[in-house]
Amino acid sequence: MGGGQLVRTAATFAALTGESVEVTDVRGAREEPGLKRQHVAALEAVAAACDADLAGAEAGSERVAVDPGALDGGETRVDVGTAGSVPLILDAVLPLAARLEAPYRVTVSGGTDVQWAPPLDYLTDVKLPVLRAHGLDASVTPTRRGFYPAGGGAVTLTVRPSTLTPLDLRERGRxxxxxxxxxxxxxxxxxxxxxxxxxxxxxxxxxxxxxxxxxxxxxxxxxxxxxxxxxxxxxxxxxxxxxxxxxxxxxxxxxxxxxxxxxxxxxRTPASADAHLADQLLPYLALAGGVYTTPERTAHLETHADLLGTFGFDVDVADADGVVRVSR
Structure with missing residues (x-):
């Protein structure tokens, strides 16, 4: 059983580990269950990097399977066709840098700044600087912004083979x-x-x-x-x-x-990662280890950590001195 985030992460870690994965009852609790076009776009973006075979990767499908090949990189274009979040699609691709054999470039068209997802500037000026400081080699080139409902934005992401270092974010400093x-x-x-x-x-x-x-x-x-x-x-x-x-x-x-x-x-809190970043750093914590703190537990954080455990990457989420400590 999985929501959109779990589908994206499952595809990413299938590519990273070389293990086939199947997700069932996709968004089964939603009023309109099954994959949305933005989830399909994320699957396509990950699959193109590792020559994966996809089954059930279509809008409305409640089951999807990913059978990955080698992470040989290359180049592709993905069009969401709606205002589905471009940054969330790119989030599924970024961790692949840890296992890529060659650079990978993907251009995604859709919504760059939409509800229920961090906007483009968050990706370029918050998340990427943190990850670059810990070994990620990636660059983002925006071409056009896209707002709801038409979308129409376009962003190119280039990820290069990277050696990630542990996320040492115990303290944020002044x-x-x-x-x-x-x-x-x-x-x-x-x-x-x-x-x-x-x-x-x-x-x-x-x-x-x-x-x-x-x-x-x-x-x-x-x-x-x-x-x-x-x-x-x-x-x-x-x-x-x-x-x-x-x-x-x-x-x-x-x-x-x-x-x-x-x-x-x-x-007002002593945390080192905001709620969005705490969730989005989990794949890198799983791959490289480290520790960071966030103001509160969220359902996204806990379900994401549980999914990583099924791939053999145990992440500890624990209350500590008024914050939540996330470590591996």
């Missing part, structure tokens, strides 16, 4: 600086949406923390109108990110406040 990254569709330029999001976030952060606050705002031609703001917190030994998406009828300033408040809540 806060060094903050960065605000605000983006909106070109159609929202006249209303100054990107600038207003950025200005409101910077003002709120400057009243919160006595550190430099960097600022960037930009507009993109997009198939659907939308906006996103991300607050990046750079600590001595860690990074964290907090995002909010614009919604029709919600002022840009209120969107920014949502991201800022999420940062404030995290900063």
């Amino acid at each position: 806060l060094r600086h903050l960065a605000v990254e605000s983006a909106a569709s070109e159609s929202l330029r006249e209303a100054d949406v990107a600038e207003r999001q950025a200005d409101a976030a910077v003002e709120a952060l400057q009243s919160t923390a006595a550190v430099p606050v960097l600022r960037e705002s930009a507009y993109d031609e997009t198939a659907s109108s939308g906006s996103v703001v991300t607050v990046v917190a750079a600590y001595e030994h860690a990074r964290a990110g907090f995002s909010a998406l614009g919604e029709r009828g919600t002022p840009a300033e209120a969107v920014a406040e949502g991201a800022v408040e999420s940062f404030r809540a995290f900063d």
Whole structure:
């Protein structure tokens, strides 16, 4: 039985271990069970890197099987066809660097900044810097942003054979600086949406923390109108990110406040990884070992850790001094 995240991780670790895997009752508890197009796209992206045979990899399927070959790399393109999350698809590919025999490049089209998933700027400016500091050799080249419902964004990921080092994130250290990254569709330029999001976030952060606050705002031609703001917190030994998406009828300033408040809540804890990162670092912890802390247990974190255990990678999730300690 598995949700979308478990399907992605199962495919990734099938490729990494060379073991065939079958996932049944896919999203069985959902109102519309079975694979969505974004899950199929992730399966296709992983399969192309290792010449895997896929069975049941189609929208609506409640069973999927992956029979991997060698991780020989290469190049492919994957089109979600909807606003399904591009960063989540790329997340399934990134860990393959640990076992790749040659570089692998994949271009994914879909939604770059959508609900229920970290946005593109989180991937490029939070997750990737943390992983690069621990041996990952990967680069991301965005071509276009894509918002709900049309999607239409495009991002190219290149991963190269990498030797991962243990994730030593016991302590995050002091806060060094903050960065605000605000983006909106070109159609929202006249209303100054990107600038207003950025200005409101910077003002709120400057009243919160006595550190430099960097600022960037930009507009993109997009198939659907939308906006996103991300607050990046750079600590001595860690990074964290907090995002909010614009919604029709919600002022840009209120969107920014949502991201800022999420940062404030995290900063009040001693944790070294925010909730999204704690979940997304698990494959690398499984492969290279290490330790990090996060403010709370989530269902995603625990089910993800349980799945890794079925591949022989035991991860310990334990309460410790007001945070949750994740280690291997």
